[in-house]
Amino acid sequence: MDDIDRSIINNLQGGFPICDHPYAVVAERLGIGESDLLERLQQMLEKKQLSRFGPMYHAERLGGGLSLCAMRVPEADFERVAEQVNAFPEVAHNYARDHEFSMWFVLGTETPERVEEACREIEQVTGYRVYNMPKKQEFFVGLKFEV
Amino acid sequence: MVMSDRDYQLIAAIQGGLPLVSHPYADVGRRIGWSEEQVITRIGEMQQRGIIKRFGVVVRHHELGYTANAMVVWDVPEQRLDEVGERLGDQSCVTLCYQRPRRLPEWPYNLFSMIHGRSQERVTAQVEQLIEKLGLSDIRYDILFSGRRFKQRGARYQ
Numbered sequence: 301m302d303d304i305d306r307s308i309i310n311n312l313q314g315g316f317p318i319c320d321h322p323y324a325v326v327a328e329r330l331g332i333g334e335s336d337l338l339e340r341l342q343q344m345l346e347k348k349q350l351s352r353f354g355p356m357y358h359a360e361r362l363g364g365g366l367s368l369c370a371m372r373v374p375e376a377d378f379e380r381v382a383e384q385v386n387a388f389p390e391v392a393h394n395y396a397r398d399h400e401f402s403m404w405f406v407l408g409t410e411t412p413e414r415v416e417e418a419c420r421e422i423e424q425v426t427g428y429r430v431y432n433m434p435k436k437q438e439f440f441v442g443l444k445f446e447v
Numbered sequence: 448m449v450m451s452d453r454d455y456q457l458i459a460a461i462q463g464g465l466p467l468v469s470h471p472y473a474d475v476g477r478r479i480g481w482s483e484e485q486v487i488t489r490i491g492e493m494q495q496r497g498i499i500k501r502f503g504v505v506v507r508h509h510e511l512g513y514t515a516n517a518m519v520v521w522d523v524p525e526q527r528l529d530e531v532g533e534r535l536g537d538q539s540c541v542t543l544c545y546q547r548p549r550r551l552p553e554w555p556y557n558l559f560s561m562i563h564g565r566s567q568e569r570v571t572a573q574v575e576q577l578i579e580k581l582g583l584s585d586i587r588y589d590i591l592f593s594g595r596r597f598k599q600r601g602a603r604y605q
Contacts, residue, residue: 314501396594437546439536
């Protein structure tokens with residue numbers, strides 16, 4: 301990853317133009333050619349430095365449900381529970397954290413009601429309580445992830 | 448904004464990412480039988496209404512060297528919640544800041560902030576600086592560093 305890749309990431313975390321040739325507009329802003337930009341994006345996707353290039357939806361406004369859930373899973377049982385939890389298609393990221401609350405995952409569901417349902421199902425399958433902690437309020441942060 | 452079946456078709460067509468071609472919206476339109484202009488107009492509207500929160504790159508922090516992703520959680524008295532939330536969100540090291548419900552007695556924290564850093568030491572030092580700078584010394588907090596990551600689908604919703 302070189303300086304140009306870094307400036308692509310720093311400049312493209314939001315505000316992608318919605319016009320007929322958006323990549324050309326961005327490329328000009330960055331002082332590179334359109335084909336160079338497209339190639340670099342492609343490479344960063346292939347190297348998995350980027351997971352996607354595109355829209356991030358507001359799940360609730362799309363009619364879906366979204367929540368952050370946590371579980372207290374002892375180390376000895378962790379692998380089994382992680383496998384069972386990850387088998388649910390609604391589970392997006394799942395992180396282990398070094399804490400008594402050791403497993404943290406995001407549920408993204410097609411309907412708001414499905415969040416609670418999925419939590420109950422996960423509890424049944426794993427035998428551990430799911431602490432459902434949906435967002436109550438979001439505080440503004442800029443887009444400032446710098447690489 | 449009422450979403451139609453056609454809108455969901457459009458959403459499905461760009462779900463996996465925008466095509467990396469010169470006229471991406473025309474490309475998307477061809478897949479679902481829309482003109483380039485229709486796609487551009489509708490995506491613009493969805494963005495304006497906040498259905499699309501943002502449009503751009505979705506980074507994988509870990510692959511970019513930000514290996515110490517820490518969730519810093521705070522037990523903030525209700526009367527200070529907005530002030531602390533807003534000020535935390537303002538800090539350059541904080542990338543997400545949410546109020547969430549406590550789950551007493553096991554989980555006393557109601558404000559969640561995310562800090563990405565290159566090492567645990569640096570994140571810990573940043574948290575200490577934040578506490579001093581924002582006057583949070585009487586607020587209980589905890590830092591949850593991430594260990595293994597088991598699944599990252601490349602969040603489409605946030």
